[in-house]
Amino acid sequence: AQKVTQAQTEISVVEKEDVTLDCVYETRDTTYYLFWYKQPPSGELVFLIRRNSFDEQNEISGRYSWNFQKSTSSFNFTITASQVVDSAVYFCALSFSGYSTLTFGKGTMLLVSP
Amino acid sequence: GAGVSQTPSNKVTEKGKYVELRCDPISGHTALYWYRQSLGQGPEFLIYFQGTGAADDSGLPNDRFFAVRPEGSVSTLKIQRTERGDSAVYLCASSFSGPNTGELFFGEGSRLTVL
Numbered sequence: 001a002q003k004v005t006q007a008q009t010e011i012s013v014v015e016k017e018d019v020t021l022d023c024v025y026e027t028r029d030t031t032y033y034l035f036w037y038k039q040p041p042s043g044e045l046v047f048l049i050r051r052n053s054f055d056e057q058n059e060i061s062g063r064y065s066w067n068f069q070k071s072t073s074s075f076n077f078t079i080t081a082s083q084v085v086d087s088a089v090y091f092c093a094l095s096f097s098g099y100s101t102l103t104f105g106k107g108t109m110l111l112v113s114p
Numbered sequence: 115g116a117g118v119s120q121t122p123s124n125k126v127t128e129k130g131k132y133v134e135l136r137c138d139p140i141s142g143h144t145a146l147y148w149y150r151q152s153l154g155q156g157p158e159f160l161i162y163f164q165g166t167g168a169a170d171d172s173g174l175p176n177d178r179f180f181a182v183r184p185e186g187s188v189s190t191l192k193i194q195r196t197e198r199g200d201s202a203v204y205l206c207a208s209s210f211s212g213p214n215t216g217e218l219f220f221g222e223g224s225r226l227t228v229l
Contacts, residue, residue: 002155010206021202026165035217037220042222043203043222044223045157045207045220047218050217071221091156101147101162101170101172101173102159102218103159104156104157105156106155106156107154107156
């Protein structure tokens, strides 16, 4: 069985603070894919990143960075110098190679206040 | 527009009624997915189409739920004899290929309320 746990239900920060969203996953497969999606108030999920299980290199994209650690089954997401526009629900998700579904965590609501 | 379009955006119905939700994917996307999102939860997979055929319908909760994609483009999710527990946001997504090879593009969802 596969499972994604996002233990943080809601995080509140003040603009310009750095914030890390945690994601822990469970899987028995050796080949799998990890994702982060952002869901703003409009409701439309927006793809942020995809990572395969063989690529443990951390990635940085502007103010966003991702830390993938197979040893702890974690795929954490950090926003540097947060902005009000970052306020949204963020979902971590997992899929298997050749399998058709994404398994999502319950999401973390991020509130960034001015 | 160029994104995934879902109609209606909101649907209120009475228990026992029949409902259809429509999804118009991004042009050229062969894969189409339906997910259901309850309040405070992540999206849950319902069904996946590759072209006209349902490649995986293992997420459909029971036989009251059915989906079609007759021409490999627009899809309709059909719910018979609706129950209050069916109330949720139904999300449609599309992609060029399978879910783990690229990003999924989601619509804004159809919010279904069953009274």
